[in-house]
Amino acid sequence: MNSVVQTRKEEIIKTAAKLFKEKGYSAVTMRDLAAAMGIKAASLYNHITSKQDILKAIIVSLAEEFTREMNVIKASDLRAIEKLKLIVALHVEITVKNTYGMACLNNDWMHLEEQLEHYLQLRKTYEQDFIDIIESGIISDEIMDANAEIIMFSILSTLRSLYLWIPKKEAVNANDLAETLSRVLINGINK
């Protein structure tokens, strides 16, 4: 019952995230989830209070983790390009660690109820911090002078899609992937 051994509730949430990734929150029934756990639907409610509660547990903790790490990166005195590399590494690391949760974060956030506003606020702040870093890089002449929003969108789209791609590679080395990805995103692909 400590942090090493996973509680029954944590098992349910993890299994739910896996199912949500495959079919989406709405298409997964409590009976589907129960079957995947090898129990009956009603038994789930000894551990969780509602389906919505599961979604909240998956998404909010991830969104808050991104926010915490972004604040660390923001507060550092690194150059803009180095900050971007840390953001790339952050996304790779979290996605490797929790692929199913990241799929859920990306695809099912709109099904949050009480927590929807909170999530949207975190996302908005995260994206603004991202843009701020890019713009500071443009000013310091590290980054080419293009639309900062397009640059942010382009990089973030790739990072947000990592959950689709990482599970296809066997034994991903997070450091290697983050490095290659940083190179492609920052230097482009031409010679």
Place this chain on the structure above:
Amino acid sequence: MNSVVQTRKEEIIKTAAKLFKEKGYSAVTMRDLAAAMGIKAASLYNHITSKQDILKAIIVSLAEEFTREMNVIKASDLRAIEKLKLIVALHVEITVKNTYGMACLNNDWMHLEEQLEHYLQLRKTYEQDFIDIIESGIISDEIMDANAEIIMFSILSTLRSLYLWIPKKEAVNANDLAETLSRVLINGINK
């Protein structure tokens, strides 16, 4: 009843795509769709045969359009980088023209039933063609010698996410966006 005036069925499909974008296929009920059309759910069935039929109409036509255009690009005798620019322009053009459909293609393909296999085959072929172009560019020394799959993934992730971003910009000029995006994706962002 010709190609200029949109049939009732086409109106339904277009409205459905809009709703599917916002909540996903599974979360949209036939009663939701009917209400958005200003009619009752049962009346929908004078025009379509099933909910699944709507999904099929949205996704398959788009997937086939991408396949057709990819074949044209593939058959051209352009250099690899120029082919990539055409692919970027293709995604921008189709997404501007049919944002809701693209959202649906990206998020709801797994809810296809009879057509799922067909869709997956088209997608697989499209991605392989994409990789082939990148690899030919590496051989011809136009593109840096990195993992072709990572390059493809990185570019395609951005292109597939366009539906999220385009509606936020008022009056998108497809040509301008495609050009800026090509520049960022190919040349990178650093100076």
Place this chain on the structure above:
DNA sequence: TAATCAAACTAACAACCGTTAGTCTGCTTC
């Protein structure tokens, strides 16, 4: 004017949804 037809309607269906209430089982702790 009569006939046709697209497109709406009401009513209902069986199946499935998330969730609750109450109960039983078997292990751990006093």
Place this chain on the structure above:
DNA sequence: GAAGCAGACTAACGGTTGTTAGTTTGATTA
């Protein structure tokens, strides 16, 4: 051995789901 408790169970609820059947309406055509 009694008590407590985590974790499973059965049974059932009120509501929602996609869909069908049969009917009405109002405009167009013969």
